[in-house]
Every structure is written in structure tokens, then in C-alpha cells.
Amino acid sequence: MALERQSRLTLAGVAREAGVSAPTVSKVINGRHDVSGETRAKVLAVLARTGYKSPLQQRRTLADKPAVEVVLDSLISAYNIAVLNGIMECAVESGVEVLLHVTGIEAASPLNPDQRAQRIVDEGRCGMIVVTSAFGDAPLEAFRRRGIPVVVIDPLNPPSEDVVSIGSTDWAGGKDATTHLLELGHRRIAYLGGPDNVECNQARLHGYLAALRSHDVPVQDDYIIAGTFAADHGARGLDALLRLDRPPTAIFAGNDTIALGVLAEARRRNIQVPEQLSVVGFDGTSKAEESVPALTSVAQPFQEIGRAALRTVLRQLRGEVPDSRRVELATHLVVRESTAAPR
Amino acid sequence: MALERQSRLTLAGVAREAGVSAPTVSKVINGRHDVSGETRAKVLAVLARTGYKSPLQQRRTLADKPAVEVVLDSLISAYNIAVLNGIMECAVESGVEVLLHVTGIEAASPLNPDQRAQRIVDEGRCGMIVVTSAFGDAPLEAFRRRGIPVVVIDPLNPPSEDVVSIGSTDWAGGKDATTHLLELGHRRIAYLGGPDNVECNQARLHGYLAALRSHDVPVQDDYIIAGTFAADHGARGLDALLRLDRPPTAIFAGNDTIALGVLAEARRRNIQVPEQLSVVGFDGTSKAEESVPALTSVAQPFQEIGRAALRTVLRQLRGEVPDSRRVELATHLVVRESTAAPR
DNA sequence: CTGAAAGCGCTTACAG
DNA sequence: CTGAAAGCGCTTACAG
Numbered sequence: 001m002a003l004e005r006q007s008r009l010t011l012a013g014v015a016r017e018a019g020v021s022a023p024t025v026s027k028v029i030n031g032r033h034d035v036s037g038e039t040r041a042k043v044l045a046v047l048a049r050t051g052y053k054s055p056l057q058q059r060r061t062l063a064d065k066p067a068v069e070v071v072l073d074s075l076i077s078a079y080n081i082a083v084l085n086g087i088m089e090c091a092v093e094s095g096v097e098v099l100l101h102v103t104g105i106e107a108a109s110p111l112n113p114d115q116r117a118q119r120i121v122d123e124g125r126c127g128m129i130v131v132t133s134a135f136g137d138a139p140l141e142a143f144r145r146r147g148i149p150v151v152v153i154d155p156l157n158p159p160s161e162d163v164v165s166i167g168s169t170d171w172a173g174g175k176d177a178t179t180h181l182l183e184l185g186h187r188r189i190a191y192l193g194g195p196d197n198v199e200c201n202q203a204r205l206h207g208y209l210a211a212l213r214s215h216d217v218p219v220q221d222d223y224i225i226a227g228t229f230a231a232d233h234g235a236r237g238l239d240a241l242l243r244l245d246r247p248p249t250a251i252f253a254g255n256d257t258i259a260l261g262v263l264a265e266a267r268r269r270n271i272q273v274p275e276q277l278s279v280v281g282f283d284g285t286s287k288a289e290e291s292v293p294a295l296t297s298v299a300q301p302f303q304e305i306g307r308a309a310l311r312t313v314l315r316q317l318r319g320e321v322p323d324s325r326r327v328e329l330a331t332h333l334v335v336r337e338s339t340a341a342p343r
Numbered sequence: 344m345a346l347e348r349q350s351r352l353t354l355a356g357v358a359r360e361a362g363v364s365a366p367t368v369s370k371v372i373n374g375r376h377d378v379s380g381e382t383r384a385k386v387l388a389v390l391a392r393t394g395y396k397s398p399l400q401q402r403r404t405l406a407d408k409p410a411v412e413v414v415l416d417s418l419i420s421a422y423n424i425a426v427l428n429g430i431m432e433c434a435v436e437s438g439v440e441v442l443l444h445v446t447g448i449e450a451a452s453p454l455n456p457d458q459r460a461q462r463i464v465d466e467g468r469c470g471m472i473v474v475t476s477a478f479g480d481a482p483l484e485a486f487r488r489r490g491i492p493v494v495v496i497d498p499l500n501p502p503s504e505d506v507v508s509i510g511s512t513d514w515a516g517g518k519d520a521t522t523h524l525l526e527l528g529h530r531r532i533a534y535l536g537g538p539d540n541v542e543c544n545q546a547r548l549h550g551y552l553a554a555l556r557s558h559d560v561p562v563q564d565d566y567i568i569a570g571t572f573a574a575d576h577g578a579r580g581l582d583a584l585l586r587l588d589r590p591p592t593a594i595f596a597g598n599d600t601i602a603l604g605v606l607a608e609a610r611r612r613n614i615q616v617p618e619q620l621s622v623v624g625f626d627g628t629s630k631a632e633e634s635v636p637a638l639t640s641v642a643q644p645f646q647e648i649g650r651a652a653l654r655t656v657l658r659q660l661r662g663e664v665p666d667s668r669r670v671e672l673a674t675h676l677v678v679r680e681s682t683a684a685p686r
Numbered sequence: 687c688t689g690a691a692a693g694c695g696c697t698t699a700c701a702g
Numbered sequence: 703c704t705g706a707a708a709g710c711g712c713t714t715a716c717a718g
Binding site for chain 3: 703704705706707708709710711712713714715716717718
């Protein structure tokens with residue numbers, strides 16, 4: 001009975017239910033721009049509630065598991081892999097298919113955002129998780145307009161409103177790392193950060209500043225060096241710091257890669273870590289564990305982020321409204337061998 | 344132009360072409376009985392010639408890319424990621440969807456091999472690539488019986504006949520690594536290998552033996568230590584080798600992880616690499632590049648293996664018979680900082 | 687059997 | 703931004 005109703009559910013029926021005309025529903029389904037936000041929301045709600053499917057979608061076997069597309073910019077980054085791992089774990093538990101899409105691989109996509117969104121719908125995806133920075137607001141907006149749940153993970157910069165994003169508590173992590181060094185007795189602590197304009201880096205920097213402030217340690221401007229999230233920034237940064245009249249006794253690096261660059265440069269210069277210099281990284285990837293000395297680092301909960309992302313997509317599919325458009329999961333400091341009290 | 348025609352070809356157009364009415368064409372397409380044989384034939388001819396597709400089919404063929412399932416045992420291993428990268432590259436080029444399945448994540452699968460194979464078919468997969476050792480012969484056989492192309496990548500041990508597998512030239516790689524050390528002047532070269540019963544390890548060992556033989560260097564049994572593909576085997580192996588009366592001047596490790604274990608142990612003992620000890624690894628993962636000193640290693644062509652695997656699946660889908668049930672792609676030695684002439 | 691006519695579900699073009 | 707109206711492509715019901 002309910003099934004029969006379902007199978008008879010037409011676009012016109014949805015329109016009646018939503019109190020709008022059929023053309024309006026058609027526009028919403030096709031992601032047209034000429035629909036007011038209010039009307040769109042009304043229609044999307046009815047679509048979600050009734051589970052309307054276009055004739056094409058109806059014909060697709062109903063037995064299909066829901067499929068979620070995961071978009072990554074590359075498979076090289078250890079974060080991406082860890083996040084993907086979390087997504088896969090959750091996917092197995094919840095019986096969701098995962099389609100993998102790696103953007104770094106494609107040549108410039110010949111599809112504009114709207115075509116791309118259409119393709120996703122045509123291919124029967126029911127949600128997306130975007131673990132990439134190469135994915136601008138325009139495509140996200142196109143997905144949102146069609147009511148495809150999208151979750152963005154750890155964007156370098158926060159996406160437009162209405163897109164749900166998940167990341168780490170970068171500020172708290174930066175504060176933890178710095179507090180650890182302060183508690184070891186360091187007072188001359190440098191921040192060798194990533195790009196100035198990247199939000200997560202700003203948050204880590206401000207966590208560092210907050211920790212210094214709450215320990216009444218004055219901020220020394222030449223201890224703060226912005227750069228890139230790359231190893232050679234770590235190497236060059238150490239070089240610059242050592243040329244100061246009073247070089248720091250500890251370095252908090254904006255990520256593990258920078259920190260490993262510091263370690264490598266220190267080794268070249270025969271500077272003992274942690275005896276002569278303490279180093280803390282950020283990310284807590286396996287590189288931190290494997291380095292010599294093993295790197296003290298603020299671990300991001302990548303796996304949990306992946307799990308949370310898929311759970312959030314599934315919740316949105318069920319029509320639940322996410323608690324918040326931004327969720328940050330707790331980092332935790334992992335103390336290893338690269339930090340000690342200053343001499 | 345031709346494209347535009349295609350996209351504009353309607354049922355009405357077919358009807359005009361065939362000199363019948365639209366309803367008649369509709370009946371033919373839908374397999375109705377109330378059409379004369381003559382008319383049906385006429386219509387079918389036009390349908391075949393013009394390649395008419397209903398709107399549904401038009402969208403469907405656009406949407407339904409072939410989907411290949413990739414089975415990995417984990418996302419932690421750097422090989423798996425590199426192979427996956429190659430698969431994704433090829434997938435983008437050939438317009439294939441990739442579904443990801445990570446076996447390590449699941450609890451014991453409640454499905455038996457046959458059910459599992461059935462599920463794959465039901466879900467419309469058209470091929471599988473298995474990058475795992477946890478996947479026995481039974482499921483592979485079940486897939487094969489259903490005519491689902493399966494390619495197994497770098498199995499620890501060769502799978503049953505009729506399953507196509509792709510790997511690296513382990514023997515040649517082992518020979519290259521050892522020859523490199525011999526050409527540097529080493530004569531006391533150890534092989535710190537992986538598990539005795541694993542084929543790729545056997546091949547590397549025999550490449551080592553072949554290189555020694557062709558340089559008339561006698562094999563010394565206590566220079567050959569089997570173990571696991573783990574770092575602590577490297578550390579303990581170095582320990583054992585140093586206790587010999589005449590310790591080796593060079594070590595060929597069965598993989599990079601073992602080699603890095605050797606490097607770490609050497610550092611602990613203040614043995615200079617490569618001045619006092621040369622070390623060669625196998626795999627050529629990024630770890631080899633990033634270690635200090637950077638590790639000379641036999642690089643496996645993981646990316647190419649991934650690409651070849653997907654290409655092979657697609658070829659099988661097109662009905663081509665694979666050239667060989669076993670393909671090995673060339674490794675190549677990458678000389679970095681961990682090898683030098685003996686003192 | 688055949689096809690003109692009506693109908694269905696969705697989309698498009700456009701007036702307000 | 704909205705929806706009445708027209709249109710599109712296909713199917714159905716039915717007269718011949």
C-alpha cells in the first residue's frame with residue numbers, strides 16, 4: 001500500500017504536497033537558480049520526506065545500497081588516507097558503498113560545477129564527502145541546491161555557510177603543544193608555522209599565543225615564522241632561528257612535515273634533540289612515530305573525523321538537520337622523544 | 344554534428360525514418376505483440392541503424408559507468424596506496440567508477456565466498472581488483488565461475504591458475520640490488536629477508552644468490568636471515584650479523600621496513616651508513632626517500648601495477664583473453680645515500 | 687495491425 | 703521568483 005503510493009508518487013504530487021507548482025519542483029530537482037531559498041527548502045523537505053524518485057531513479061534497482069562519493073585531492077597525503085580509513089570503517093558498519101574520486105589525477109575537469117553535480121545525481125549518489133581543498137564553493141553550492149548532503153573535511157579555509165564541515169580543534173591543539181613546552185620549563189619557544197592565510201594555521205598560532213600569554217611569557221615576534229607546510233620550511237626556519245641573538249630552546253611546528261624538516265636540519269648541524277632543542281609537531285601521522293627521535297606531536301583524530309563525516313552525511317539523508325555546520329573534534333598531544341626540559 | 348543528431352534522435356524521428364507512427368515504434372521498443380512481423384523488422388532495422396536510445400537509456404548510459412571493486416586489506420600500507428593511486432589514474436582515463444572495499448576493517452565477514460560473489464554481481468560490479476593477501480582462493484574461484492574478471496595484485500603467494508595476477512620482477516630486483524653492492528666492491532653481503540615461505544621473498548633471495556654466483560662470490564649461509572617484513576627484524580638481524588666473526592659490509596634487506604630497522608639500529612650503535620655499512624631496501628616507498636640517510640632501494644612500480652591491473656580487468660570485460668595469467672612489471676634500483684664502496 | 691488522439695510526467699519559455 | 707501555458711517525448715486506449 002505504502003509501496004504503491006511510493007511508486008505513484010509523481011513530481012506533481014510533490015508539488016501539491018509542498019503547495020507549489022510542478023515547474024517549481026522541477027527547478028529544485030534540477031538545481032536551477034531561480035527558486036527562492038524558502039521555497040527550495042519547502043520542496044527539499046517534501047522530497048526528503050516522501051522519498052520522491054524521478055522515473056530514471058525509480059528504474060534503478062531499488063536494491064542498491066546507498067552510495068557515497070568521497071572526493072580526495074590525492075592519495076599521497078597521510079591525512080587523507082587516515083580520514084578515508086575512518087570513512088571506510090563507518091561505511092562497513094552502515095552498509096554504504098564508497099566511490100572514490102581523486103581530483104588531483106584528472107586534467108582540468110571539463111565539467112562545470114553544475115554539470116558535475118548533475119552527474120553525481122544521475123549516478124545515484126546520495127551524498128558526498130569532500131576531503132580536499134581543491135574544491136571551491138561553487139560546486140559545493142551546486143550540490144547543496146539539489147539537496148545532496150555534502151560534508152567537507154578539514155578545509156584549509158572554512159567553506160560557505162550551509163555546508164557542513166568537520167575538522168580538528170586546532171586552537172586547543174596549538175595551546176596544548178605550547179603548554180607542554182612551557183611546563184617542561186621552556187620560555188624561548190618559536191612557532192614555525194604554515195601559510196599565514198590558512199585558517200587552521202592561524203588557529204594553531206593563536207593557540208600558541210594563548211598558551212604563552214597564560215604563562216606570562218611575552219611574545220617575541222622573531223620567534224614566529226610563517227611559511228609553507230613543507231620540510232624545507234622547517235630546515236630554513238631552524239636556520240633563521242639559530243641566527244637570532246637568543247635562539248629558542250623549543251620549536252612548535254605547524255605540522256609534522258615542518259617538524260621533520262627541523263629534525264633533519266638539526267641532525268645536519270649536530271644539534272641534539274631533545275637535549276639541545278625540543279620540537280613538537282602537529283598532525284600525529286605515522287611519520288611522527290617513525291622519526292628518530294620520535295616526534296612529540298599534536299595528533300589530529302583523522303579516523304574519527306572520517307567516521308563523523310559519513311555519519312553526518314547519513315543523518316542528513318535521513319532528513320535530520322545537523323547540530324552545527326561546523327564540528328571540531330578533539331586533538332590530543334602525544335609526547336614522544338623530541339621534547340625535554342631545556343638545559 | 345553527428346553528436347547533435349544523436350542527442351536529438353527521438354522515437355518520433357525513428358518513426359518518420361521507418362515510415363510508421365510513433366506509437367508503433369513505441370510498441371516495438373516495448374516488446375508488444377500487436378505489431379506485424381514486417382513492421383517490427385522495419386522498425387528494428389532503423390533502431391539498430393540509428394542507435395536510438397530512450398531518454399532513460401540516454402541518461403543511464405551516461406550515468407552507469409562500469410564499476411570496478413577494489414579490495415584492499417588495509418589503507419595503512421604504502422604499497423596499497425600507491426597501487427590504488429595507479430588504479431585511480433587509469434579509472435579516470437577510462438571512465439570507470441571505483442568502489443573501495445577494505446577487508447581489514449570488517450569483522451569476520453558473515454558471507455561465504457559464494458554469497459559474496461553473488462553480492463558483487465547483484466550490485467552491478469563488472470570487475471574486481473584484489474590487492475590483498477587475506478583473500479584466499481575460494482572467493483576468487485567463486486568470482487571466476489561467474490565470469491567476473493578478477494585481477495590479483497602482488498599476492499604473497501601465487502593464486503590458483505586461471506586467476507590473473509600482477510606483480511613485480513622480484514628476482515631481477517633482488518639481483519639488481521645485490522649487483523649494485525657487488526659493483527661497489529662489497530663481497531660480504533647479507534640478505535635480511537622476509538618470511539621464508541612467501542614467494543616474493545624467495546624470488547628476491549634467489550636474485551641475491553644469482554648475483555653472488557655470477558660474481559663468483561661464495562654464498563655464506565649465516566649471511567642469510569629470514570624473518571618478518573618488520574622493522575624489528577632489521578634491528579635484530581643487524582645485531583645477529585654483527586656478532587659474526589666476519590660481519591658483512593653490506594646488507595640487502597627484503598623490504599624497506601626491514602632496511603629502516605637496520606638503519607635505526609645502526610644509528611643506535613653509532614655505525615655510520617654508508618661509510619661502515621651499506622644498506623639496500625626493497626619497495627621504494629616514500630619512507631626510503633625520507634629516511635636519513637636516504638635509502639638506496641629497489642623500487643616496485645606500484646603505480647604501474649595498479650594501472651595494469653585495471654587495464655587487464657577492462658580487457659577481460661571486452662572479452663579479450665589476457666596474454667598471460669601472470670605479469671611482472673620491472674622494478675628499478677634507485678641509488679640514494681645508504682650505499683657506498685666498502686672501506 | 688495501425689495510427690490519430692488523448693494522456694502522462696516532466697521541462698521550458700515567459701508573463702506577471 | 704512563481705506558475706499558467708505550451709511543449710516534449712513517450713505511452714495508452716481505442717476506432718478503424
